[in-house]
Structure formats: structure tokens, C-alpha cells
Amino acid sequence: MRSIVLTKGVPDFSEGAVSFDEDGHLERGKTPTVMNPNDGFALEAALQTRVRHGGHVSGMSMGPPSYAEVLQEAMESVYTDDSYLLTDRELAASDTWATSITLSAGLETYMEEVGDIDLVFAGFKSADGETGQTGPQTAWAMGWPIVTHVIALEIDPDERRLRAKRLVEGDVDEIETVEAPLPCFVVTDPEFEPTYRKASHRLTHKRLRAETEQRAADHEEHLTTWGHEDLNLDPEYIGLDGSPTIVSSVDPIPKAPSERDATMVDPDDPDGMTEVLDQLQPYAAGGD
Template sequence: MRSIVLTKGVPDFSEGAVSFDEDGHLERGKTPTVMNPNDGFAAEAALQTRVRHGGHVSAMSMGPPGYAEVLEEAMESVYADDSYLLSDRELAASDTWATAITLSAGLEKYQEEVGEIDLVFAGFKSADGETGQTGPQTSWALDWPIVTHVIALDIDPDERLLRAKRLVEGDVDEIETVEAPLPCFVVTDPEFEPTYRKASHRLSHKRLRSETQGRASDHEEHLTTWSQEDLNLDPEYIGLDGSPTIVSSVDPIPKAPSEREATMIEFDDDDGMGQVLGEMQPFAASGGDGP
């Protein structure tokens, strides 16, 4: 069983990590880049598949050289054997369509040089663009079947079938069970939860985690970088020139107040502490959210 996990680097939107200019625009150069959070569910699905059925797992991303750190994070998440970075200035400013063309070329080159792929896992949308298009578009470019909003899955190796439970149009109240032949794409839903019911699975999970710790510490030894020339991509179909998306406008991100209003109360201020208790009591009684 050979699987690929597609991942993307996105700005770290956690509090205090994001940097904005004076107009409220995101400053990517000053904001740390992390693995797209939704790709974590794809990594968990790939890891579960490997624990249950064995095989080889690779992580792949398209982006600048700095994305090597994102792939290192992905390796630690999915316990990947190796990783592949598609990186070239010619790929800059790609929209989802040009990104899908590049990723499909990377997957085809992987099959030619490394081995046939059984499954490709992708998160259902990125934290910065939130289009949810790249996984399905990459699947279309390869003409592979795709199953989206997956919340549980397993593989029948003999029949070469994926069996999965998926949310219908993302509705947690409606679930359907589907089958798809391998190779195929899997787009995981945030409701996905891996399961390791057998003792052998839990032992395998522990062993893989231990093996990955050593591998991730020397991540660059397991990283392959492919350029636009390596992928034999036509410049007219990649980067800005190959991106049909037209951005009509960009709205600045509202800046949070630099300071929060706070009332300082000393611990020996009986009236002040009484006021604090009065503010908290309604929420403690009702179980509602605090102020």
C-alpha cells in the first residue's frame, strides 16, 4: 500500500503570531508558516491506513523552499517515510487550478520514479484560501475517482477497494457508505477520527512513531525537491500565467485592538472581589460562556 499526503503551508493564525501592515494586510514574510490544520485529518487517515495495512507513506507539497519545514511537520504527523517539495519561482502566484496541474505532474513523476500510488489524501480546505478546490481539481487532472468529506475508511487489499463513510454535503446528520476502486483520492472531513481497536494496531502505531522521531530529526536527508523543469511543465499552465482566477478586490483583515480593557483589583479589595464574584456567578450557574 503506497499513499501520498498532500499538504500546504499557511500563515500561523494563532493569537500573537500574525503580523499585519498599517492597512490591515497580512504580512506573510513576518508571519510564521505552519502546516494547514485541515491537512492534519488527511495525515491521520493516511497513518491509520498504514497502521492497518502496512506500506509506504510520502508527504508532498508545492511552495517555496521554506516549505521544507512544513513537510517536516507533516512527516512527524503522518510518520512519513519521505517527502517531496515542488518548488520553483515559475510556480509562484498559482491559483488552485495551476496548483492542481503542478501537483498532478508531481504525482505522475512520483509514479514513474518511485512506485505506483494507491491513495492520495488531502485536507478539505486550506486555512488561508478556504476554496476546497485543490484536492478535487488534482483528482480530475489525473482522472482518478475521489471521495470527499470522509469521516471513516478502510481498505480491502484483495479487491483493491476503498470503503468509506462520508458526510453528505458536509451534514453531520446524514452519512452514506461508499466504495471506490484504487487508486483514488480521499478528502477528509474535520469529523474524521482514526481508530486503532486491535492491540497489533496500537503496537504498530507506537513503533512507527519511534522510527519517525529519528527520521524527522534528519528530515532533509529524506526530502526530494523537484523544479518546474524536473516536472516538465509548460510555463503557460503554471504560476500566474496559468491561473485563470481573477481577484476583483482584496479586503484588509480587521485588526484586533492592541490592548484589552482590564480592571485591576487587589486581592484584599473586598468590594472589588465581590464585583468579580457577581460577574462570574451567572455563568457558573447556567453553564454559559464567560464574558
């Protein structure tokens, strides 16, 4: 069973150093980057599939060279075997359409050079764009079936079919079970939780974790980098030139107004501190 997990880097908004150019495009090379949180669920689904059925899991990302660190994080957290980074200047400023075209080319190149793919896992949406388009668009470009909002899945290797439970329009109260032939795309929902019920699965999970420690430390030895020429992509159909999305403006997110009043108390004021303790005491005692 051979799987690919599509993951990306997103701006680390907690650092407060997000940089945009004069046209409103995010300058990823100047912005601290972390792995997209929703991709973690896709990685866990791929790991669960590998633990249960064996095989190989690769991480793939499109972005600047710094995204190699994101792929290394994927290897450290869910034990991917190797990584593939699609990167060069011609790919810069891609919207979801151009990104999907590039990723589909990456998957096709992978199949030509490495081997057939059974499953491609993708996160629900990214923390920066939140469009949820890249996974479905890449599946469309490949001509493969796709199952979205997946919260649990089973694979029948002999029948080469996926059976999955998915939320209906993101509603946690309504779940449907669907089937799809392999190869196919799986877009995991944040409600996805991996399960390892058998002792053999837990032992395999432990073994994979031990094997990955050294591999992740030498991540560069397991990283393959492809540019647009390696992917046989025309520059007119990728990057900014191949992106039909137009950014009209970028507005800062306003700070939410405070809904609480703050009372300043001098710690050297005995009466003030006594009043604070009197107010907190009911909560410490388990009151409401």
C-alpha cells in the same frame, strides 16, 4: 499500499504578520507559515491505512522552500516515510488551477521514479483560500475517482477497492457509504477520527512513532525537491501566468464588535473586589 498526502503551508494569522504585494498576492516568503490544520485529518487517514495494511506514506507539498518545515511537521506528527517539495520561482502565485496541474505532475513524476500510488489523501480545504478545490482538481487532472467528506474508511487490498463513509454535503446527520476502485483520491472531513481497535494496530502505531523520531530529526536526508523542469512543466501553464483567477482586491477582516461590557476594578479596592467575588461565587459553586 503506497499513499501520498498532499499538504500545504498556510499563513500563521496568529502572528499578525501576513504580507501582501501591491497586486493583492500573498507574499508567502515574508509570512510565517504553519501546516494547514485540515491536512492533519488527511495525514491521520493515511497513517491509519498504513497501520492496518502496511506500506509507505509520502508527504507532498507545493510552495516556497520554507514549506520543507511543513513536511517535516507532517513527518513528526504522523510518521511519513519521506517528503517531496515542488518548488521554484516559476510556481509562485499559483491559483488552485495551476497548483492542481503542478501537483498532478508531481504525482506522475513520483510514479515514474518511485512507484505506483494506491491512494492520495487531501485535506477538506485550506485555512487561507478555503476553496476546497485543489484536491478535486488534482484528481480530475489525474483522471482518478475521488471520495470527499470522508469520516471513516476501509481498504480491501485484494479487491483493490476503497469503502468509505462520507457526510452528505457536510451534514453530520446524513451519512452515506460509497465504494471506489484504487487508485483514488480521498478528501477527509474534519469529522474524521482514526481508529485502532486491534492490539496489533496499536503496537504498530507505537513502533512507527519510535522509528520516526530519528528520521524527522534528519528530515533533509528524506526530502526530495523538484522544480518545474523536473516535472516537465511549461511555465506558461503554471504559476501566475497559468492562473486564470484574478484577485480584484484584498480587504482586511474587520474586528468583531464586543458584545460584553467590561468593568474595571482596582485590585487594591476592597469593596470592588468583594463585589467581584460576590458575582463569581455562584459559578464556583456550580450555579448557572
